[in-house]
Amino acid sequence: MLPRHLNGKSIDYLQWKDNHLRLDIGAQNFAPIEISPTLNQSADDKAIIKLCSQVHDFGYASYRWNAPSENIAADVQRLHTKLSLDNHDSGIVTESSGLSLLQDMTGTSQGKFIPYTARAMGWHTDGYYNAPACALRCFTLHAINQAASGGTLSLVDDRMLLIRLYDQNRDIVTLLTDAQAMTIPGNKDELGHNRPARTTAVFFNHADGTLGTHFTTRKSNIHWKTPDIQYAALCAAKLIEDSPDLHHKVRLEAGQGIIARNILHRREAFTDDKSQEPRQMLRGRYLQVPNPVQHKSLKVNTHAPCQ
Numbered sequence: 001m002l003p004r005h006l007n008g009k010s011i012d013y014l015q016w017k018d019n020h021l022r023l024d025i026g027a028q029n030f031a032p033i034e035i036s037p038t039l040n041q042s043a044d045d046k047a048i049i050k051l052c053s054q055v056h057d058f059g060y061a062s063y064r065w066n067a068p069s070e071n072i073a074a075d076v077q078r079l080h081t082k083l084s085l086d087n088h089d090s091g092i093v094t095e096s097s098g099l100s101l102l103q104d105m106t107g108t109s110q111g112k113f114i115p116y117t118a119r120a121m122g123w124h125t126d127g128y129y130n131a132p133a134c135a136l137r138c139f140t141l142h143a144i145n146q147a148a149s150g151g152t153l154s155l156v157d158d159r160m161l162l163i164r165l166y167d168q169n170r171d172i173v174t175l176l177t178d179a180q181a182m183t184i185p186g187n188k189d190e191l192g193h194n195r196p197a198r199t200t201a202v203f204f205n206h207a208d209g210t211l212g213t214h215f216t217t218r219k220s221n222i223h224w225k226t227p228d229i230q231y232a233a234l235c236a237a238k239l240i241e242d243s244p245d246l247h248h249k250v251r252l253e254a255g256q257g258i259i260a261r262n263i264l265h266r267r268e269a270f271t272d273d274k275s276q277e278p279r280q281m282l283r284g285r286y287l288q289v290p291n292p293v294q295h296k297s298l299k300v301n302t303h304a305p306c307q
């Protein structure tokens, strides 16, 4: 069961809803925040605070480096550290830095996983198969190179989806908060994956009371607890598709990146030009939400426990 401010009917919920509807109007047209790759300029501290504030209010923020980087991975990692993002998800293809290099690796063992292909990825939140104690709170992408065509991201704040679902039919949300709503079978392969089956709600709340969402539009290798819950998930997917006003489209060019709460997102298919560098994105996935290291008074969340 979700807490009062997320339950769809209390005064607390109505205040929470009003706040987010107001914020969403402001989210339509914000420009990338300029920041230096080395974070050694006087304006960078303000940029960090602005990034965190936008992520908190709108679900994501984008930035653009104002100078060339001499070591892109190190500069991205420095930015993440400055945002208090230090507890990363340790996927099998994640570097010790916590970053994964996403590019089209079709034909390799990594290329069996859709993020490592040029194919479109449907609506999902990251790590929807993670154990509750390791629920992801944040993902980041930084563009080393963009594709010759395609590759646009679309993002939807899950808080806005929850509001729209309550407006449509409260029963849908009730079904999707069932703690056993969906089960993802275990996965074991030659790359070292050895994940047991995981059962989770679609909507839940984190320990700090904020909304968490585990969502995927995958059709195979997923078991829904009941046909009603499966239907509710289909309704949610349809509502996302039918709500283009909630879709924030971002096409990252080289030197640009996004910092996002673990909100809903999808990726358009892309095509690389063989005469140019291929599309390459550095991805980070974290158990915290961004928080400016030197401005604890603006702290917007706490570390999620993960053991």
Ligand SMILES: [Fe+2]
Pocket (backbone or CB within 6 Å): 124, 125, 126, 265
């Ligand atoms: Fe993703």
